[in-house]
């Protein structure tokens with residue numbers, strides 16, 4: 491069971507009570523669909539939308555948050571043993587462009603961050619997120635954490651190439667950030683499996 495911090499937070503938009511878990515730094519109001527970052531005990535509005543479940547699965551459907559980070563990435567130089575192809579920018583020879591990073595905002599192993607974050611980022615499977623009246627908690631990673639995790643995802647995507655990545659210089663500018671709620675099945679084996687691409691969290 492998860493622990494709940496009992497602090498009386500009310501939604502600034504509709505006055506509903508808000509449920510906040512220990513260490514949550516974002517809260518979603520399932521009554522009116524507004525989201526807030528908790529910054530120094532203040533509720534600062536942030537856009538929160540949800541992905542639609544696509545794949546079938548077993549178990550209860552729950553929603554977990556990702557940071558959706560709209561960035562501009564420029565690979566300044568890349569030293570590797572062979573030629574290289576980047577799938578990130580839409581065309582094999584491009585070395586810069588917009589990348590939408592899907593950064594898990596809830597706690598999971600580093601391998602799962604790499605797998606889930608990397609696969610979602612490469613496939614960009616949620617074209618039009620929408621508002622749902624569902625509960626969502628587990629906002630463990632802040633915006634600052636998310637930037638570091640996005641860089642980790644970027645490097646792990648680049649390092650997965652067939653050639654050996656020796657040295658890379660790049661610049662990543664964050665243009666905007668919002669929250670995406672991703673549906674997961676709480677499977678009978680206790681593991682979470684997402685309902686968009688069907689990836690199980692290790």
Ligand SMILES: [Zn+2]
Pocket residue numbers: 501502503504505506519520521522523524
């Ligand atoms: Zn509300």
